[in-house]
Amino acid sequence: MTTIDRGRLASLLDEERALHHQRTPKSRAAFEQADHLLGGVPMTWMNKWSGGYPLYLATAHGNRVTDIDGHEYVDFALGDTAAMAGHSPAPTIDAVTERIGAQGGITTMMPSLDAEWVGAELTRRFGMPLWSLSLTATDANRWALRLARMVTGRPIVAAFSYCYHGSVDETFVITGPNDTTAPRGGNVGPAVPVSQTSRVMEFNDLDSVERALSPRDVAVLIMEPALTNIGIVLPEAGFLEGVRRLCDEYGTLLLIDETHTISEGPGGCTSAWGLRPDIFVIGKSIGGGIPCGAYGISHDVAARIRANEEADLVDVGGVGGTLAGNVLSTAAIRATLGEVLTDKAFEHMISLATRYREGVESTLAEFDVPWSIAQLGARAEYRFTRPAPRTGTESAAAHDDDLEEYLHLFMSNRGVLMTPFHNMALMCPATTSADVDLHTVLFHSAVERLAV
Ligand SMILES: Cc1ncc(COP(=O)(O)O)c(C=O)c1O
Missing domain, CATH: 3.90.1150.10 (Aspartate Aminotransferase, domain 1)
Incomplete structure (x- = not known):
């Protein structure tokens, strides 16, 4: 050797x-x-x-x-997946040029007719029935974690050691001594120690998943179906099924983030491998390079969100951004998913x-x-x-x-x-x-x- x-x-x-x-x-x-x-x-x-x-x-x-x-x-490199459709693909350019030129409008606070098409296409590909659009996958993850905490009434997020889901505070975890939850080195200005918000697990290790979930205080387990941000770590046979089973057993929602793993196919690993997330996050590639992101939720999660009449999802409840769901990004997603990817x-x-x-x-x-x-x-x-x-x-x-x-x-x-x-x-x-x-x-x- x-x-x-x-x-x-x-x-x-x-x-x-x-x-x-x-x-x-x-x-x-x-x-x-x-x-x-x-x-x-x-x-x-x-x-x-x-x-x-x-x-x-x-x-x-x-x-x-x-x-x-x-x-x-x-x-x-392809923009670390944001340009997986290639740089400036013609259908995306045509659609965004039409949108901002002839039609006019980049951010207007109004939806366009493209949005429902995009929702339906995301459902066709990834299976989740209901969608919200964000500007980045980071935003989608942050908002999804908030929703998960709200509907479960639980505080903790479970995440895998050395995962990356964007600049999402709860996910900067590594396994510390004696399997403790430790902060990833170099984390900048966390509001509170990550061990207060999160619990670490090791990929391909169902015992570590069970240890994290068994106290029944974990709102959501966030994961890529294969790690892609610390090299690629592929799931072993039975691991993803085991994660789903443990989430069900301990009442934890499963959030699958396919921002990178969409590389597996048009419907990501979720479609290719028959996964069953409660919440699904995507971003980067689907806009052909125009900033975008999205999260999808199951009917059950949607019903639990609606059941909370106090939740302010329309104004300053902590889920949303002025530029999110803008008509430019939406036109870009429609063209990129429809004609390029x-x-x-x-x-x-x-x-x-x-x-x-x-x-x-x-x-x-x-x-x-x-x-x-x-x-x-x-x-x-x-x-x-x-x-x-x-x-x-x-x-x-x-x-x-x-x-x-x-x-x-x-x-x-x-x-x-x-x-x-x-x-x-x-x-x-x-x-x-x-x-x-x-x-x-x-x-x-x-x-x-x-x-x-
Ligand atoms: C799995 C995963 N989720 C979310 C993100 C965040 O995406 P963005 O930087 O577009 O917010 C990344 C970025 O690399 C990622 O790899």
Whole structure:
């Protein structure tokens, strides 16, 4: 088995950083001159790009982006799923252009006729009968947690160690000593310690789920059906059924967040695997890049919401935002779901992700590198450990900043963009097998240099 020589990795990384600086002077200058932005970027997470500064965007179409230094990239980051439909897909552009141009209106406080179409399509895909629209998946999750606490009359949220559901306070949990609920490192300004609001569980560990739920004070268990934000951690046989059963047994609502796992198919894992959530959250991709999100609820949850006559769902009850459900986002969702992220598009994207995974697997086998790769429909991601991790905690332990930066820079210096957060690659309708093969060749060459 090949072990990574850290000295060799350090010198390869230096070479890639130097090449990055040489190739992207305009991006570097733009970053260094940004005196009026916290961290030099419009949103601080943009500092996550490898190489010390982000590449500045010039254009983005389909699965290609260009930077201001004039380089073109095959984009496997795709806005960390927000651009899973490809950049600026024509039907979405036409619909939003019509909406804001000829028809007029971006935010008017009035619904448009697109909204019911969108609700019906979300029901067709994901099964939940009733929907509310938000501007982000984070918002959808936050509001769904409030509703869950209200209808159950319980205070606690159960979440998996190293999960991510947006900037949702209750979900920044990891497993601490003796299975205690501990805050995830670096959490900024929590209102109260997370152990007061939340209880941690480990993915693929039904005993930990039962420990969390058995005190019968948990309003809602929030989960991705496969973890996608700490690498991809796939559920083992029987795990998701077990979670559903335990939620039923202890009176806890099950919230399934498919913001990323929609990569599994047109109806996400929920449709593909026959899941039965009480609350469902989606966002990012369904708007074709226009900000949006949505949560769906069962008839039972809806009846319990309606039964609470005190709840102020119309004004300042804590669920809502002025821009949520705006007609621009709604038009974008209608066009994207109706014409871009179709069943046929998913077939194409999933077959390319399979090709991508097989390409990575063949290099790992050839050099006997102890890494693994997991695929979830149209996305795949390698992790620096083998066998593939079973829990968020195991996956977090496999993180390696230097290896990640080396591979990211090796790719971007040769025209391929990976998601700045870990090693995710996502396919969109415009991705081709030649794009995937380019990654396969580059990955082989990057690993070969490391392994020799
Ligand atoms: C599973 C999941 N839910 C919610 C979110 C939050 O989405 P947004 O940043 O659009 O609010 C993310 C973001 O990565 C996510 O991965």
